[in-house]
Amino acid sequence: xxxxxxxxxxxxxxxxxxxxxxxxxxxxxxxxxxxxxxxxxxxxxxxxxxxxxxxxxxxxxxxxxxxxxxxxxxxxxxxxxxxxxxxxxxxxxxxxxxxxxxxxxxxxxxxxxxxxxxxxxxxxxxxxxxxxxxxxxxxxxxxxxxxxxxxxxxxxxxxxxxxxxxxxxxxxxxxxxxxxxxxxxxxxxxxxxxxxxxxxxxxxxxxxxxxxxxxxxxxxxxxxxxxxxxxxxxxxxxxxxxxxxxxxxxxxxxxxxxxxxxxxxxxxxxxxxxxxxxxxxxxxxxxxx
Amino acid sequence: xxxxxxxxxxxxxxxxxxxxxxxxxxxxxxxxxxxxxxxxxxxxxxxxxxxxxxxxxxxxxxxxxxxxxxxxxxxxxxxxxxxxxxxxxxxxxxxxxxxxxxxxxxxxxxxxxxxxxxxxxxxxxxxxxxxxxxxxxxxxxxxxxxxxxxxxxxxxxxxxxxxxxxxxxxxxxxxxxxxxxxxxxxxxxxxxxxxxxxxxxxxxxxxxxxxxxxxxxxxxxxxxxxxxxxxxxxxxxxxxxxxxxxxxxxxxxxxxxxxxxxxxxxxxxxxxxxxxxxxxxxxxxxxxx
Numbered sequence: 001x002x003x004x005x006x007x008x009x010x011x012x013x014x015x016x017x018x019x020x021x022x023x024x025x026x027x028x029x030x031x032x033x034x035x036x037x038x039x040x041x042x043x044x045x046x047x048x049x050x051x052x053x054x055x056x057x058x059x060x061x062x063x064x065x066x067x068x069x070x071x072x073x074x075x076x077x078x079x080x081x082x083x084x085x086x087x088x089x090x091x092x093x094x095x096x097x098x099x100x101x102x103x104x105x106x107x108x109x110x111x112x113x114x115x116x117x118x119x120x121x122x123x124x125x126x127x128x129x130x131x132x133x134x135x136x137x138x139x140x141x142x143x144x145x146x147x148x149x150x151x152x153x154x155x156x157x158x159x160x161x162x163x164x165x166x167x168x169x170x171x172x173x174x175x176x177x178x179x180x181x182x183x184x185x186x187x188x189x190x191x192x193x194x195x196x197x198x199x200x201x202x203x204x205x206x207x208x209x210x211x212x213x214x215x216x217x218x219x220x221x222x223x224x225x226x227x228x229x230x231x232x233x234x235x236x237x238x239x240x241x242x243x244x245x246x247x248x249x250x251x252x253x254x255x256x257x258x259x260x261x262x263x264x265x266x267x268x269x270x271x272x273x274x275x276x277x278x279x280x281x282x283x284x285x286x287x288x289x
Numbered sequence: 290x291x292x293x294x295x296x297x298x299x300x301x302x303x304x305x306x307x308x309x310x311x312x313x314x315x316x317x318x319x320x321x322x323x324x325x326x327x328x329x330x331x332x333x334x335x336x337x338x339x340x341x342x343x344x345x346x347x348x349x350x351x352x353x354x355x356x357x358x359x360x361x362x363x364x365x366x367x368x369x370x371x372x373x374x375x376x377x378x379x380x381x382x383x384x385x386x387x388x389x390x391x392x393x394x395x396x397x398x399x400x401x402x403x404x405x406x407x408x409x410x411x412x413x414x415x416x417x418x419x420x421x422x423x424x425x426x427x428x429x430x431x432x433x434x435x436x437x438x439x440x441x442x443x444x445x446x447x448x449x450x451x452x453x454x455x456x457x458x459x460x461x462x463x464x465x466x467x468x469x470x471x472x473x474x475x476x477x478x479x480x481x482x483x484x485x486x487x488x489x490x491x492x493x494x495x496x497x498x499x500x501x502x503x504x505x506x507x508x509x510x511x512x513x514x515x516x517x518x519x520x521x522x523x524x525x526x527x528x529x530x531x532x533x534x535x536x537x538x539x540x541x542x543x544x545x546x547x548x549x550x551x552x553x554x555x556x557x558x559x560x561x562x563x564x565x566x567x568x569x570x571x572x573x574x575x576x577x578x
Contacts, residue, residue: 117497118499120500120501121501136499137496137497137499139497166496173497175491176494176497177497179483179484179487179494180495180497180498180499181498181501181502183483183484184480184501184502184505184506185501187476187480187505187538189541189556189557189560190534190537190538190541191472191473191476191534192560192563193537193556193559193560194468194472194530194534194537195468195469195472196559196560196562196563196566197533198468198530198533202461202464202465205468205469206566207426207455208426208428208462208465208466208469208470209406209469209470209567210406210407210408210425210426210470211409212408212410212470212473212474212507213469213470213473214567215504215507215508216473216476216477216504216505216507216508217473217563217567218501218504218505218567219501219504219505220557220560220561220563221561221563221567222557224553224555224558224561225554227557228550228553228554228557231550231553232550235545235548238545239542239545239546241483241487242538242541242542242545243542244483244486244487245480245483245538246535246542248479248482248483248486249475249476249479249531249535249538250535252475252478252479252531253528253531253532253535256520256524256528257528259524261518261520261521264513264520264521265513265514265517267478267482268478268513268516268517270482270485271479271481271482271485271509272509273485274481274506274509274510275510277485277495278498278503278506278510
């Protein structure tokens with residue numbers, strides 16, 4: 001089986017590693033617009049070979065994990081190149097615009113719209129790890145638009161990686177992921193910014209930071225090149241979540257100003273429900289340092 | 290050496306465990322207003338004995354880790370009971386009000402104002418672990434107001450627990466800790482609230498949550514009984530941090546509304562500096578699940 005991974009960073013690289021580990025019949029070719037990343041991926045034995053356009057023409061599976069703005073131009077090109085028997089899966093954190101872009105593509109049936117929810121705050125080939133997808137959720141959109149045999153091929157691969165599958169339409173995906181992923185990143189980036197700004201005037205306050213702060217700003221280490229186009233493509237949903245978040249923070253501030261500590265207690269007590277909710281989220285121990 | 294731990298939860302219980310492990314000459318007595326916690330602490334061998342007022346009268350060291358509102362009435366009472374040779378250390382997340390409250394206490398020299406920065410989101414005796422304080426920072430305020438011999442006694446104990454000591458005045462402590470701890474908790478609680486509210490109308494969105502979301506809302510599991518009085522006592526500083534945070538979130542939203550993606554990239558890129566800052570924060574592996 002010939003697998004071409006386009007974008008050999010955290011997600012593509014981790015898929016490549018698992019495929020090489022679990023599927024001895026597979027040969028993994030890597031394509032990346034960053035030559036240094038490609039060299040690194042080969043040196044780390046994440047990929048077997050560097051790939052070319054020619055390899056796309058004879059591929060069985062193509063896995064594309066690149067920033068979602070680049071995806072809009074690269075995915076149609078890849079689809080033109082691949083044979084009828086090849087399935088092309090992406091890993092973008094937005095789905096609506098990509099699905100719209102490909103709606104009338106002559107090879108639409110070769111494409112499966114995916115979002116494996118398994119990132120960490122790290123990026124690049126050196127961030128790739130085995131087992132990243134074990135027990136994680138893979139959201140698949142518009143599954144009915146993909147050729148049945150190619151759905152099966154992709155699902156067999158995801159099963160090998162240990163993923164749980166959920167089906168959703170692209171609109172619902174983008175609306176929901178804005179809450180459980182995109183908003184978390186903004187809250188984390190802006191928390192980091194608020195504290196860094198304060199530190200400019202008052203030195204050494206980070207000396208007082210504990211693991212709670214570290215956890216809350218962890219996502220502020222994420223790649224701006226990856227996240228800027230995600231926010232752009234999901235602008236409307238992200239703005240809605242941001243408005244609700246700002247409203248909740250403002251209400252909390254109002255309770256403080258009014259010395260309503262019973263109200264503050266209740267706010268926190270109601271949100272403690274998150275404990276039981278989080279128990280249901282499969283975490284990858286390897287991503288927790 | 291007779292050590293009395295008042296409040297046998299996460300902090301007090303973890304101190305008790307380390308003292309029992311590293312100081313064979315110490316006997317640890319536990320006092321807690323919750324009889325079930327005290328039973329649990331004894332069953333888990335976190336403490337050697339249950340303690341009474343009489344034990345405070347013959348104690349060498351008293352460690353007080355209880356909610357900061359209760360601290361205001363309990364600390365003066367404890368100070369009245371202990372002998373001249375006993376040092377009383379607290380572990381409150383606010384320092385200004387407690388230091389003011391004790392400023393004119395006849396036994397002020399027996400008190401050392403401390404804040405070991407080593408919490409987790411868990412609470413109660415079962416959350417207590419060995420090694421919680423290893424490499425962590427302990428902020429000490431108004432050290433000059435404590436009798437020199439008692440400073441020495443407390444510092445020897447903190448050294449045994451592996452803590453780094455930083456000296457600070459109570460005002461600076463409360464202002465800085467609002468940024469690196471109190472604001473993180475509010476941002477996390479309100480993020481949890483925003484997503485939970487959304488889930489009421491649209492089911493199953495937590496199925497899409499990954500480890501990034503889990504990390505960002507981890508602190509929303511924290512105890513409301515502990516955190517409400519912290520926010521009350523540090524109201525002015527917390528409101529200031531909240532206003533700056535809301536302002537930064539609102540500015541981010543404005544960039545999105547204006548389609549200024551270069552600006553959004555720069556915001557995130559500037560905050561990526563948090564990576565090198567976080568490398569300097571000592572984390573306790575045991576608190577990272």
